Amino acid sequence: MLDAAAEEFPDRPYLITDQRTWTYREMAQWVRQLAGGLVTAGVRPGEHVALVMANYPAFAALKFAIAAVGAVAVPVNILNRRDELAYVLRQSRAVMLVTMDRFRDLDYLGMLDEIAPGWETGGRGTALPDLRSVAVFKAEGDGRVGATTFENLQGGAVDLPRGDPAAPADIIYTSGTTGSPKGVVLTHDMLLRAAFGSAYARAFEDGRRIHFSLPMNHVYGYVEGLLAALFVGGAIVPHLKFDPCETLRAIERHRVTDLLLIPTMTLAVLDALADTPVDTASLKGMLSSGGRTPPGLWDRILATFDSIEITTGYGMSECTASTTVTRPDDPSDRLKTTNGRLRDVGSAGDPAIGNRIVDYRVVDPQSGAVLAPGEVGELMARGPGVTTGYFDKPEATAEAFDAEGWLHTGDLGRIDADGYLSLVGRVKESYRCGGEQVTPSEIEDVLMGHPSVLQAYVAPVPDDRMGEIGIAFIVTRPGSGLEPQVLINWCAERLARFKVPRHILAIKVEDVPLTPSGRPRKFLLSRLAIERLGLS
Numbered sequence: 048m049l050d051a052a053a054e055e056f057p058d059r060p061y062l063i064t065d066q067r068t069w070t071y072r073e074m075a076q077w078v079r080q081l082a083g084g085l086v087t088a089g090v091r092p093g094e095h096v097a098l099v100m101a102n103y104p105a106f107a108a109l110k111f112a113i114a115a116v117g118a119v120a121v122p123v124n125i126l127n128r129r130d131e132l133a134y135v136l137r138q139s140r141a142v143m144l145v146t147m148d149r150f151r152d153l154d155y156l157g158m159l160d161e162i163a164p165g166w167e168t169g170g171r172g173t174a175l176p177d178l179r180s181v182a183v184f185k186a187e188g189d190g191r192v193g194a195t196t197f198e199n200l201q202g203g204a205v206d207l208p209r210g211d212p213a214a215p216a217d218i219i220y221t222s223g224t225t226g227s228p229k230g231v232v233l234t235h236d237m238l239l240r241a242a243f244g245s246a247y248a249r250a251f252e253d254g255r256r257i258h259f260s261l262p263m264n265h266v267y268g269y270v271e272g273l274l275a276a277l278f279v280g281g282a283i284v285p286h287l288k289f290d291p292c293e294t295l296r297a298i299e300r301h302r303v304t305d306l307l308l309i310p311t312m313t314l315a316v317l318d319a320l321a322d323t324p325v326d327t328a329s330l331k332g333m334l335s336s337g338g339r340t341p342p343g344l345w346d347r348i349l350a351t352f353d354s355i356e357i358t359t360g361y362g363m364s365e366c367t368a369s370t371t372v373t374r375p376d377d378p379s380d381r382l383k384t385t386n387g388r389l390r391d392v393g394s395a396g397d398p399a400i401g402n403r404i405v406d407y408r409v410v411d412p413q414s415g416a417v418l419a420p421g422e423v424g425e426l427m428a429r430g431p432g433v434t435t436g437y438f439d440k441p442e443a444t445a446e447a448f449d450a451e452g453w454l455h456t457g458d459l460g461r462i463d464a465d466g467y468l469s470l471v472g473r474v475k476e477s478y479r480c481g482g483e484q485v486t487p488s489e490i491e492d493v494l495m496g497h498p499s500v501l502q503a504y505v506a507p508v509p510d511d512r513m514g515e516i517g518i519a520f521i522v523t524r525p526g527s528g529l530e531p532q533v534l535i536n537w538c539a540e541r542l543a544r545f546k547v548p549r550h551i552l553a554i555k556v557e558d559v560p561l562t563p564s565g566r567p568r569k570f571l572l573s574r575l576a577i578e579r580l581g582l583s
Contacts, residue, residue, distance in 0.1 A: 048239055048274070048277050049071075049074065049075055049078065049111050049277065050075055052071050052277045052278075052280060053071040053072050053074070053075035055280065056071045056280035057070065057071055057072040058070050058071075058072065059071055059254065059280050059282070060282045061073075061074050061276070061282055061283070062074060062104050062107055062282065062283055062285070063256070063282050063283070063284045063301050064104060064284075064285075065300070068282075069104060071280070074107070074108065074111070077108045078108050078111040078112045078115060079112075079115070079204065080201045080202060080203075081108055081109060081112035081200055081201065081202070082112040082115040082116050082202070082205065082207060083201075083202025083203045083204060083205045084112075084199070084200030084201050084202035085112055085113065085116050085118065085143075085200065085202070086116055086202065086205045087202045087203075087205075088143060088180055088182075088195075088200065089142075089143075089179060089180065090113075090116055090118050090142065090143055091116075091117075091118070092116065092117030092118060092208050093117065093118065093119065093214075094118050094119070094142045094143075095118065095119045095120075095121050095139050095140055095141045095142060095143075095177075095218065096109075096113050096118050096119070096120055096121065096141060096142070096143045096144075096145065097121040097122075097123055097135070097136055097139060097141035097143070097144045097145070097146075098110075098120060098121065098122045098123060098144075098145050098146075098264065099123045099125060099127075099132070099144065099145070099146035099147055099155055100122075100125070100145065100146070100147060100184060100264070101125050101147065101150055101186065101262070101287045101288075102260065102262060102263055102268070102285040102286060102287050103184070103186070103287070104285075105184060105197060106122075106263055106264075107263070107273055107283075107285075109145060110122075110263070110269075110273070114210070114216055114235065115207050115210075116205075116207060116208070117207075117208040117210070117211075117214070119214075119215045119216065119217065119218060120216065120217045120218075121135065121139045121141050121217070121218045121220075121230070122217065122219060122263070122264035122265075122269075123135050123136075123220070123264060124220065124262070124264055124265075125147070125150055125153070125262065125264065126153070128153075128158070129158040129161055129162060131228075132155070132158055132162065133158075133162045133174065133175070134228070135220055135228065135230075136162075136175050136178060137174070137175055137176075137177075138230065138438070138439065139218055139220075139230055139438065140177040140439070141175075141177060141178060142177055142178060142179050142180070143178070143179060143180050143181070143182070144178060144180075144181045144182070145181075145182045145184060145197065145200070146159070146181065146182075146183060146184065147183075147184050147185075147186035147187070147188075148183055148184070148185055148186055148187070148188030148189065148190050148191065149186060149187045149188035150186050150187055151187070151288075154188070156183065156188070156191050156194075159181065162174050162175065163175050163178070166178075166181050166194075167181065167191050167193050167194035167195075168193060180195065181194065181195065182194075182195045182196065182197050182199065182200055183195065183196055183197065184196075184197040185197070210235060211235070212234065212235050212236040212239075213234055213235075213236055214234060214235060215232050215233065215234055216233055216234055216235040216237075216238055217232075217233045217238070217269075218230040218231065218232055218233075218438045219231050219233060219264070219265070219266060219364050221364050221365075221562070229437040229438075229440055229443055230437055230438035230439070230440070231364045231365050231434050231437060231438075232434055232435060232436060232437070232438050233266075233364075233367055233434060236431070237367045237404070237431065237432055237434075238269075238270060238274060238367060239274065239395075240367075240392060240395040240396070240404050240431065240432060241266075241270050241274075241367040241368040241369075241392075241395075241404060241432055242270050242271075242274035242275040242277070242278065242368070243275075243278055243392060243393075243394075243395040244368075244390055244391075244392030244393070244395050244396070244404060245270065245271045245275040245368065245369065246275045246276075246278040246279055247391075247392055247393045247395070248372050248374070248390050248391060248392060249332060249334065249356070249358055249372065249375060250356070250375050251275070251278070251279045251281065251305075252279065252304070252331070253279050253280060253281075254279060254280055254281050254282070255276065255279050255281040255282075255304050255305050255332075256281060256282045256283075256284060256301060256302060256303050256304045256305065256329075257271075257272045257275070257276055257281060257282070257283050257284065257303070257304075257305045257306075257307060258283075258284040258285075258286070258294065258297050258298065258301070258303040258305070258306055258307070259271075259272050259283070259284075259285060259286070259306065259307035259308070260285070260286040260287070260288055260289040260290075260294070260312075261307055261308075261309070263285065265364070265562075266362070266364050266367060266368045267307065267336075267337065267362075267368070267369075268285070268307060269368075270367060270368035270369075271307055271334065271368055271369065272285070272307055273285075284297055284301050284303055289312055289315075291312070291315040291316045291318065291319035291323075292319050292322075292323045294306070294312075294316055294319075295316065295319060295320060295323045295325045295327070296323070296325060298325060298326075298327050298329060298330055299325040299326045299327065299329075302329040303329060303330060304329055304330060304331045304332060305330075305331065305332040305333065305334070306330065306332070306333045306334070307334050308333065308334070308335045308336075309335065309336065309337040309565030310335055310336075310337070310340045310341060310344060310565070311341075311502065311556070311565065312335075312565075313333070313335040313344060313348065314341055314344060314347075314501075317344075317347050317348065317351055320351065327352065330352060330355060331354075331355065331356060332355065332356040332357075332358070332375070333348065333352070333355055333356070333357045333358070334358050334359070334360065334369075334372075335348070335357065335358075335359055336358075336359045336360045336361070336362075336369060336372075336386075337565035337566065340359070341495055341501070341502070342492075342495055342496055345357065345379060345382045345383050346379075349379065356375035356376075357382065358372050358373045358374070358375060358377075358382075358387070359372070359373055359382055359386060359387055360372035360373065360386060360387040360390070361386035361387060361458075361460075361468055361470060363456060363458075364434075365428070365433060365434045365447075365454055365456070366405045366428050366432055366433050366434075366454075366456075367404070367405075367432045367433075367434075369387075369390065370389070370390050370403075370404075370405040370407070370428070370432065371386055371387035371388060371389055371390055371407075371467075371468045372387040372388065372390050373385065373387040373388065374388065381467060384469060385463075385467040385468060385469045386460075386467075386468050386469055386470050387467065387468060388465070388466050388467050388468075389401070389403055389405075389406070389407060389462075389466045389468065390403060390404075390405070391403060392404055397430060397431055400430055403430060403432075404430050404431050404432030405428050405429070405430040405432040405433055406428070406429055406430045407426055407427065407428055407462060407468065408426075408427050408453065408462075409422060409423070409424040409425070409426060409427070409460065409461060409462055410424050410425055410427055411424050411425075412424060412425045412459075412474055415449065420461075420462060420463055420464045421461055421462075421463055421464070422461060423459060423460065423461045423471050424459065424460075424461075425455065425456065425457070425458065425459060425474050426456045426458045426459070426460045426462075426468070427449070427453040427454060427455060427456065428453065428454045428456055429451075429452055429453045429454065433454050434454075436448075457473055457474050457475060458470060458471075458472075458473060458474070459471040459472045459473065459474055459477070459486065470488075471486060471488060472486045472487055472488040472489075473569070476506070476507075476569045478507035478515040478517070479514055479515055480507075480510075480513050480514065480515055480516055480517065480545040480546070481513045481514065481545050483543075483545040483546075485507075485515075485517060485545065485546050487504075487505035487506065487507075487517065487569070489542070489546065490503075490505045490517060490519065490538065490542065490546055490547075490548060491503040491504065491505050491519075493537070493538055493541050493542060494519060494521065494534060494537070494538065497534060497537050498524070498527075499523050499524055499527035499528070499529075499530070499533075499534075500521055500522070500523065500524065500527075500534070501522045501523060501524045501556070502521070502522035502556065502559070503519055503520070503521055503522075504519070504520045504554075504559060504567045504569070504572055505517050505518070505519045505520075505548060506518055506520070506569045506570075506572040506573040506576060507573060508573055508576050508577055508580070508582055509577075509582070510549075513545075516548075516549040517546070517547075517548040517549060518548055518549065518550045518551075518552060518572075518573075518576040518580070519534070519548040519550070519551050519552065520552050520553075520554040520559070520572055520575075520576075521534065521551055521552065521553055521554065522553075522554060522555065522556045522559065523553070529551070529553045531550070531551035531552075534551050535547060535548065535551060550576070550580060552576065552579060552580075559572075560572065560575075
C-alpha cells in the first residue's frame with residue numbers, strides 16, 4: 048500500500064515533523080533501506096521483530112520495513128517497565144528488538160541489562176531464548192558502546208517476498224483493563240480494510256493531514272492515522288507526547304485538518320485554546336474517542352470550532368480499530384448519547400454483514416441469550432475484522448470466543464434499532480454491593496456532573512459486610528479542592544444507597560492508569576485503593 052501511494056503521490060508529504068518532512072517517495076526509499084538492513088541482520092519471513100519506539104519517524108519506517116520482509120511487528124507499549132518488557136519479548140518469541148535507549152524517565156537499556164545481561168554482544172541467557180539481536184535507537188540517551196545502532200540497519204537492495212494479505216502483520220499486546228496483556232494477532236488484510244474504513248466512514252478529503260500524539264504502538268494512532276492517510280495521499284503529523292498547547296501550534300504550523308484524541312485530551316485542548324492564540328481555520332475534522340466523555344464536551348467543541356466534523360466511536364485491538372463511528376453529518380444528539388453507528392466501510396466490507404468488517408450483537412452475560420435492540424448486555428463481535436486469537440495462548444483464545452465464533456468483548460452496551468451502539472461499562476468492572484449489581488459508569492457520570500470534578504473513576508474493593516463497595520478516584524478541576532463528604536452527599540442525593548461510593552480519593556490526571564486507548568485500568572485502581580486505605 049505504501050508503494051502504491053508513493054507511485055501515485057510521490058512528492059506529497061507523508062510524515063511531517065517540526066524538523067523535516069518525508070514525502071511518500073522518501074519514505075518508500077527509507078523503508079527499502081531498512082528492509083535490506085533487517086534481512087542482513089538475519090530476520091526471516093514469519094519471524095517477530097519487537098519495537099520499543101515512541102512516535103518517531105523511524106517507527107513508521109520500521110513498521111513498513113518489517114512488513115516488507117514478511118516479518119511480524121511486535122510494537123511494545125513504551126510505558127512498560129522491566130518485568131512487562133521481559134514478558135512481551137519472551138512471550139512473543141521476538142528474534143530481534145529495536146529499542147530506544149531512554150525516553151522520559153524510562154531507561155530501556157538498563158532494563159535489558161537486568162533482563163538479559165550481555166545483550167549488546169549477543170548474550171541473552173535463558174531469559175530471552177529467541178532473541179538474536181538488538182538495535183539501539185538513540186532517543187534521549189547516549190546509546191550504548193558496542194551495541195548495534197539503528198543506523199546500522201540501513202542496508203542495500205534485497206529481494207523481498209511477495210506479500211500475503213492473510214499473514215500476520217502485527218502482534219499488538221492489550222494493556223488490559225482487568226488483567227495481564229495478551230498478544231492480539233492482526234493480519235495485513237484486517238489492518239488495511241480497517242484503515243480504508245476509517246477514511247471512508249469519516250469522509251476523508253484528498254490530502255487530509257492528521258495530527259495525533261496517541262502512540263502508534265496501539266491501533267488508534269496506527270490504523271486511524273499512519274495507515275488511513277495512505278488512501279487519500281494524506282499526511283500524518285505525529286508528536287512524541289501529548290501537550291495541548293503544542294497540539295494547537297501544530298494545527299497552525301502544519302495546516303492540520305484532522306485530530307485524533309481521547310476525550311481527556313480534547314478537554315485539555317479546549318482549555319488551552321483560551322491561553323494559546325493560534326489559527327485553527329485549517330481544522331475540519333476531529334475524532335474524540337476511547338474514554339469517558341465529560342459532560343458538555345461536545346457542546347464546547349461545536350461552539351469553539353466552526354463547522355467542524357466531530358465524530359466519536361468505539362473499538363478495541365481485537366477488532367483492529369474503531370468499529371463504530373458517528374457520521375460527520377449526524378445530529379449532535381448522536382454524539383452525546385451513543386458511541387456511533389456500526390461502521391460501514393464500503394468496498395472493504397463484507398456484504399453479508401452490511402458492508403462492515405465487524406458485526407455486533409448484544410447478549411445476556413449470564414445466559415448468553417441474544418437480546419433485543421435497546422437492551423443492555425455484553426457486546427459480542429464477529430467478522431473479517433476480528434482477530435482469530437491471541438498469540439500462543441490457546442486457552443485464552445478458546446475462552447474469548449463462543450461456540451459460534453463470536454468474540455466476548457467484555458463491554459456492556461446496547462444497540463438501538465438504527466444500529467447505534469452505546470457503551471455502558473465493562474462486564475468485569477461491574478460489582479455487587481450487598482447483592483445489588485452496580486455499574487461504575489453510572490456513578491462516574493453523576494460525579495462528573497459536580498462542578499469541581501474533572502474526571503471520575505469508580506472501582507470496587509472487598510468489604511466484609513457488603514461483599515464489595517465502590518471507591519471513587521477524583522481528578523479535580525483547576526482551582527478546586529477535594530471535599531470527599533460533599534461528593535458523597537452529592538451522590539447520595541442522586542443514587543440509590545448501594546451505589547454511593549464509600550470513599551473518595553484524590554488522584555492526579557497523570558497518575559490514572561490508562562490503556563493506550565484511554566480506558567482506565569480498573570483492577571490497578573482497585574489495588575491502589577486497597578493500598579491507600581490499608582485494606583487487607
